[in-house]
Amino acid sequence: MTSLDPVNATPTGLPVSSEALSAEPVAESGRAGAATWRVFRRDPLGIISLGLLLLLVVVALAAPLLASYPASYGTDVLRPPSLQYLFGTDSLGRDVLGEVIWGTQQSLLVAVAASIIAIAIGTLVAVIGAYFKRLDVFISVIVDLTLSLPVLPLMILIAALIGPSTATIIGVVAAFSWPEVTRLVRSQALTVVNLPYVDAARLMTTSPVWIIGRHIIPAVTPVIVVSVVVTASRAVLSAAGLAFLGLGDPTTWSWGRILYEAQQSGAMSSAWWLTLFPSIAILLLVLSATLLSIAYNDARNPRNRAR
């Protein structure tokens, strides 16, 4: 029966976590990686989501080629989608397509930067906790407490005090995303530190840095890969939430800012295209990231390889 400790109790929040936790705690060698890829590429859902993510990355990188930066005011105000303006125009006459394209850049930047920071902190804290058992109690209490608090209002307070900018958003989202990473990685790391090869490594060296870096982190890498995706998609939603409340960077377009400006101008519900297109963009990014992590987990699971 599942334990009652809320940290380990259930596959929480996202469906991927349980699959991730049940995975074999062994580092993925080159051959296993190739086997994973062989199974993965036969999964249409995984391939489609990988393709979508790559497409979004291309759009973000090629934004200057695809659309001019929507800064100036236009004369065509609140036009519905047409051949001239595929996604319509906003209340200041700017092209929504351009805003969504440039918003892709900002949203991906925030997602990637915030999740890299969160993953680095989260993994480090998790493996250190798993290795040094005395610290683990302390770490798991902090993780537990942070996860049980409503973090969005806290992010809002801090972002408002520091002042809205891209760096603020990245920092704030990262600062409250690492406990989730720690929770995911920690449970895996706890199994790994008890494996015989880690004991063997202890006989070879007294350096915990070496053991953690050489033996523990590689063994939890699959979980890290999964949590990159999960954290990044959460970061997209958090950043969009902050921007939607008016805490986005006022100098750069983001999907959340399009929605915020639609809400502020009062055109949100009447001009449906102002909400629809950025919403679809958010959904596509988050959904494809989530599906990708599920497909990766399925492909990595040896039980699925036999077929």
Add this chain to the structure above:
Amino acid sequence: MSRLFFVLPRLGRGVFTIWFAVTVTFLLLRLLPGDPALAVASPNMTEEARAALLTQYGLDQPLIVQYGLYMWQMLQGNFGVSFTQSVPVMDVLLQRLPWTLLLTFTALVITVLVGIPLGVLAASRRGKVLDKIIQVIGVTGQSIFVPSIGVLLLFVFGLSLKWLPIGGAYDTDAYGMDWYGSVARHLILPAVSLMLIQLGSYVLTMRSTLIEALGEDYVTLAKANGLPYRRILWKHALRNALLPTTTLIGLQLGFLVGGAVLTETVFAYPGIGRGIYEAVTQLDFPVLQGAFLLLAITVVVANMLTDIVYGFLDPRVKTS
């Protein structure tokens, strides 16, 4: 007596979590760039009023003294004075709290009522088309940005079909029973929006724990005894699979409240979330700080209650 021993540690844990929330807020405000005095006193106040407030919070004292004073003020429920309304933050927020509680509680109840049967359905048709469809709905729901689904519902059911009101929490011209009716009608769209983003977690957790339960020996035994499948599913396996799902409620409360902040903003619902949105626009920092702390306390108390109820439902928790 044994019940007291069961309840006390959970109370202690709750108090500890609230202490943690207050401490984190204090440290973040003092250690991050930005003027911590902004969290209690407006720069537009008169010099004396501002100085008096700063002394009250000890902002001219060393950090440790500040911390003590801050704790003391928080213990008294003194969250500072709203910049824009010049009334204590607590008064502003307590007026709004009931609406947020109503919205989140309703959303939670309908999520559980819809999510558990869907999870059971998926688990009992494991691998079939219906199971796939339910899983896709679950994963998609988790990927939706709350304001997106909120605006969509508002556009379809509010503006186009005109079935439901598009904002606010009640009709100003309704009295008596009509007023309750209007409250219920205004509640539907925001609560359903919140339900849709929460649903996935419940459905998927319910599904996987139920599948696990269906593989247990007692299910095989029940089958061997010739009990009908429906009865095994709903009476035997479900009862055991429900327990982890209950824990999920506690874990999801934080997300639920975050979602409520965004939902209230879309629907101009007069709860704390809409208050946060307005406070952001006006840079009313004391309201933002108070809102976080009050929501944190709400989540902690709700969590504690779930935990205690859970303990009374599951005899194993009480004894262990």
